[in-house]
Amino acid sequence: MKGIRAYVVGDRSVVLEEDAAKKLYWDGFFGHPFTTPKPKTQEDVKPPLVLSPLETIYLTEKGVLRPIDVKSGKELSLEDLWKMWGSEDVKLTYSVYKELRDMGFVVRSGLKYGSDFAVYEFGPGIDHAPFLVDVKKADEEIDPAEMVRSGRMAHGVKKRLIFSIVKGDKINHIVFKWVLP
Numbered sequence: 001m002k003g004i005r006a007y008v009v010g011d012r013s014v015v016l017e018e019d020a021a022k023k024l025y026w027d028g029f030f031g032h033p034f035t036t037p038k039p040k041t042q043e044d045v046k047p048p049l050v051l052s053p054l055e056t057i058y059l060t061e062k063g064v065l066r067p068i069d070v071k072s073g074k075e076l077s078l079e080d081l082w083k084m085w086g087s088e089d090v091k092l093t094y095s096v097y098k099e100l101r102d103m104g105f106v107v108r109s110g111l112k113y114g115s116d117f118a119v120y121e122f123g124p125g126i127d128h129a130p131f132l133v134d135v136k137k138a139d140e141e142i143d144p145a146e147m148v149r150s151g152r153m154a155h156g157v158k159k160r161l162i163f164s165i166v167k168g169d170k171i172n173h174i175v176f177k178w179v180l181p
Helices: 018-028 053-061 078-085 088-102 144-156
Strands: 004-009 012-015 049-051 065-069 106-109 117-120 131-137 160-167 170-176
Touching: 004 018, 004 053, 012 018, 012 053, 018 049, 049 053, 053 065, 053 078, 053 088, 065 078, 088 106, 088 117, 088 131, 088 160, 088 170, 131 144, 144 160, 144 170
Parallel strands: 004 065, 131 160
Antiparallel strands: 004 012, 012 049, 106 117, 117 131, 160 170
C-alpha cells in the first residue's frame, strides 16, 4: 500500500482511512489505534491510527506515507518532517530505529520499561519483546548505576538489555544478560 495519507498534528501523525490503518498496524505493527489499546484481531483496529514521529519519518522514507499538514493541507516532504522533528536526539534514535526495522524487527516505544525501545521478533500480541534497547552516543559516558538499573529492569521483565552505541553512520549493539553469581 503506497501513498497513505497521514495528517500531521503536533508531534504525531494520524491515519484516518480504516483499510490503511488496519494494513499499517497488522503488516508491521506501526502506530497505536486510538480507540483500542491492545487489538487482538484486524477488526479491533479502527481509525484513527496514531503514528509517532519515528514511524512517520520511516514510512515516509519508504514511500508508504504521504504526510499532510493538518493546518495548511499541504503535503509535507521528508525534509519538512526532519525540520519539524529532527532534533539531535531524534536523529540519533531514528538511526537505531531504522536499522532494527530494516532488519525485520518490530520496534515499539520502551518508555514503560525506562528504555528507548522494546523490540519484538514478531509483534505485540504474538510474542513478548525479547529486547529492551537504550540508544547512546559513542562519546557518552554511561553511569554504572544506570547500567545496573537498566539491567535489573530488563531482567525483571524477562528481556535482554541492548545498548545501541551510535558513532556517525556506524551502530554497535551490546547485548547484556543478567547473571547471578
